[in-house]
Amino acid sequence: MSTTTATLDNTALHGDTGTALRFITCGSVDDGKSTLIGRLLVDSKTVLQDQLAGVQRGGETDLALLTDGLSAEREQGITIDVAYRYFSTARRKFIIGDAPGHEQYTRNMVTAASAADAAVVLVDATKLAWAAEVEDGTVVKRELLPQTRRHTLLCHLLRVQSVVFAVNKLDAIDDAGLAFERISTALNAFAEAAGVQVAAIVPISALKGWNVATRHADWVGYEGPSLLELLEELPVTAQDEDVPFAFPVQWVEKFSASADTSQGRRVFWGRVASGHVEPGQRVTVLPSNQTATVAQVLSHTRQPKVVHAGHSAGIVLDREVDVSRGDWLLAPGAFEPVREITATVAWLDDEPLVAGRVYWALQGHRWVKAKVARIVDRVNITTLESEPATQLEANSIGDVALSLQQPLAVLPFTQSRTLGSLVLVDTASHKTAAAVLVQPAAAKA
Incomplete structure (x- = not known):
């Protein structure tokens, strides 16, 4: 994909624009996620004048306050919980989830991503070392922020169908064209290594509204559509209609x-x-x-x-x-319930995951006890390689083997979002401990 022109694959271009699109904004801390959503709400004329009057700071409108509704969020200037907002254009309706960027709130981001059709991953251009090609005789390797990488990997694992990178705050950079080109190259390299299909890379200024709802002409060499125009074309996630019948009784x-x-x-x-x-x-x-x-x-x-x-x-x-x-x-005979599964987990608890511990596993509305038989490996989010591990720390991603007290009917997560996913819950604190994505080998267990 060109670094100056966003593209969509053929399936994305023929998305069902008559259906509401659920998408999330994610990325690192202070990359401008809440401000972007505020800009979309304002430019789509979803926000009333009295609402705008209530988010003034120092005589200027703070767009982030339109989504940061908790008092703690307003006091600290951060997003803690997932805030959902609704807006529409002449072409489509949207449901937006503003996911927090702080590492300690990754569990909230995972919750939002699990039901999303698309993800807009914000990248703050002012935080990246994009300017120099060589420093002290060494070629500069352009590293993305850890949360940018982690959130993108989680969206990929959770089968979020469309991932869009939005390179933000380019208005604050002198040579914005060069910055966008080099950051796009780094994003494409990371996505290729991680196996992530990127729908588009879009340059924006959420604060000024450039290339958010409408195109900002002759800017950074970008010739593609605005972010909102892209979102209007993205497909919704298809339901598991081709999978045998399964129904959790609520x-x-x-x-x-x-x-x-x-x-x-x-x-x-x-x-x-x-x-x-x-x-x-x-x-x-x-x-x-x-x-x-x-x-x-x-x-x-x-x-x-x-x-x-x-x-x-x-x-x-x-x-x-x-x-x-x-x-x-x-459906009779379509599933073979199993008690041993291998799965990829996004570990969300503050207490590390170690072999031998027992948790509650939730599938649909069914609770069963699950013992961690062994930890297979852990993903290094910097190198994207699997490495040996004896435990998984908070916000780690890794593979584990689970032994269930009672059998469950599962399919690989790549085949079914519902039948291939579980949640682990701490038996003592009752806190959500992990998102579990069943691997294909489980279907043969």
């Missing part, structure tokens, strides 16, 4: 007002994780292994219909079987 409605449509039987409510469900289908209950036939399917408005992956449904079976919250309804 709620059991025992005696409902809809008894006239459910023949007095219990209704099992949840969101279809993969495939689709319609009357006449045979299903197997996990963990009891009982089988039944779907008698009726209700939409979230209690209307009978076929329900596809990603949508809520109420399922009525043809006979009474033992089904509780946390159970799964599965």
Whole structure:
């Protein structure tokens, strides 16, 4: 990809612009994430005048305050929690997640990325050594900030479909064209080494609004669309429609007002994780292994219909079987529940992960005990190489082997976001400890 012109691959250019795009802004601390979102809200005329009046500092508008809603965030000038905002253009609706850049809040960033269709990774041009080619006779190696690398890797691991790099604060640099060219080269080299498909690299000034909502002509040699124009074209993440039917039971409605449509039987409510469900289908209950036939399917408005992956449904079976919250309804024979899995984890707890510890593992609404059998390796975010490890520290990424107390139906995360992901929770503190992404070998375990 050229360093001066953003490009989108053919699939991105034909994205479903009629569907709302969920995207996050991420990157290192103070790279301008909250300011960028504030700029998008203002330039799309989503912010009212009284809201703008409430984010004045020293007579100037502080765009970051439009998303930093917690008092602690305003006092410290940082983003702590993920703030979601909504806006739309004539072409599309958007749901934005402003992810914190501080390393200690990486767990919040992971939460936002797990449901995102796209990620805009901010890169602060003023923080990078882009100017010199040679110093003291040595060729300068242009290193990205650790959080830029970490957030990009996490987005890649979490199957965020489109990654866009936005090189920010170029308005504060004298030779902005040279800076953008060299930073783009460094970003492309990193992405290639990490196996990350980059949708575009866009030069912006979030503070001044250059190339954010509208193009800033004749700037840094860039000839591509503005950031917002790119976002209007990006595809949403496809649901797991081609994967066999799987349904995590969230709620059991025992005696409902809809008894006239459910023949007095219990209704099992949840969101279809993969495939689709319609009357006449045979299903197997996990963990009891009982089988039944779907008698009726209700939409979230209690209307009978076929329900596809990603949508809520109420399922009525043809006979009474033992089904509780946390159970799964599965296509018979399509899954082989396993108790041993190998997975990539993003470790989020302050306490290191060590072999032998036991955690709660959550898949859908099902809780099982999981023991860390061994730590396979850890990713060095600087070299991108795997290295031996005996523990994983906070915000590390590595591979581990887990032993489950009870079997789960899993697929590789590359095949299914829902069936391939778990969350580890500390049994004592009840804090989220890790995001777990099942590797392909697990499907054969």
